[in-house]
Amino acid sequence: MLYDNTVEAVFLERPNRFIAKVLLNGKTETVHVKNTGRCRELLLPHSKVVLTKSDNPERKTQYDLIAVEKAGLGLVNIDSQAPNQVMKEWLAVKFDMVKPEYRYGNSRIDFYLEKGSQKYLVEVKGCTLEEDCIGYFPDAPTLRGVKHIYELIEAQKHGYMCALDFVIQMPKVTEVRPNGRIHPEFETAFRAAVKAGVKIWFIGCCVTENAVIPDTNRIKVEF
CATH class of the missing domain: 2.40.50.580 (OB fold (Dihydrolipoamide Acetyltransferase, E2P))
Structure with missing residues (x-):
């Protein structure tokens, strides 16, 4: 981007x-x-x-x-619009179909994807909060974020491959953890998603004054 x-x-x-x-x-x-x-x-x-x-x-x-x-x-x-744009550009070369803002259940999930016959749903979160080179999300309570996680859990049960993707909008950080101190319900939902088989993706980014670009050395994605 x-x-x-x-x-x-x-x-x-x-x-x-x-x-x-x-x-x-x-x-x-x-x-x-x-x-x-x-x-x-x-x-x-x-x-x-x-x-x-x-x-x-x-x-x-x-x-x-x-x-x-x-x-x-x-x-x-800290541009809240950057994570989805970064992901849209990155996904375009990885998947056969990329459709933003996909309606599923009572939510709009950030991306619907297809690769071969497999269908994916991916929800994107931008991470800007760092402590000791560990990222944490959220930095403020997010009821919408919790709702979307439970939608992913439900979709996973119905044959979609689902992922919660953290775009790390800063250098050095390679992982993001749920910030239960700020929003315990988000951490509960995060743990439930992992247990249900929802994948957790990390896209570390190189940040300059003019760009936010995925760092190939800090991408952890499992399809």
């Missing part, structure tokens, strides 16, 4: 989950944050951040905040 029109800035504060104040070219600028999660361990005052400039002059905010530098780790992409 590639970005256009990126620029560096310095993070100042986040008045609410949708916007942030940054220092850009010596002036304070209000920007849109492309992640409604907490990101408390990332968006620290004086941190280096990466912005993309919109080509829509009618927007109230002309910039989107997409990445932040974390001390001791490197650049972390």
Whole structure:
């Protein structure tokens, strides 16, 4: 996944989950944050951040905040739309059919796939929370995430091969664990999915100011 029109800035504060104040070219600028999660361990005052400039002059905010530098780790992409785009590009060369936003049960699962005669359902989660080079998800309670896991469990019973895929939007990290401290119900659902045969995929990514690209050395996928 590639970005256009990126620029560096310095993070100042986040008045609410949708916007942030940054220092850009010596002036304070209000920007849109492309992640409604907490990101408390990332968006620290004086941190280096990466912005993309919109080509829509009618927007109230002309910039989107997409990445932040974390001390001791490197650049972390926090764009909540990036994981699905990264996966769409990666899956396109691995499967015969890739269909996003597939209706199953009472949910829209991120991807329906076909490889030969086998049908797959894959739900994608982006991971930006790291402790001691281990990723954790979620960083805020996600009822939608729990619901989708149970849909995968049900689909697995009906002949689909199902996977919960974590796109790791940062360097070094190779695995993601359920964050029961933040959302115990998600951890319960995660454990139930593993027991039911749902695969857990990890797609580690190389992150630059202009791109989020799967790192072949940090991909753990079992079809």
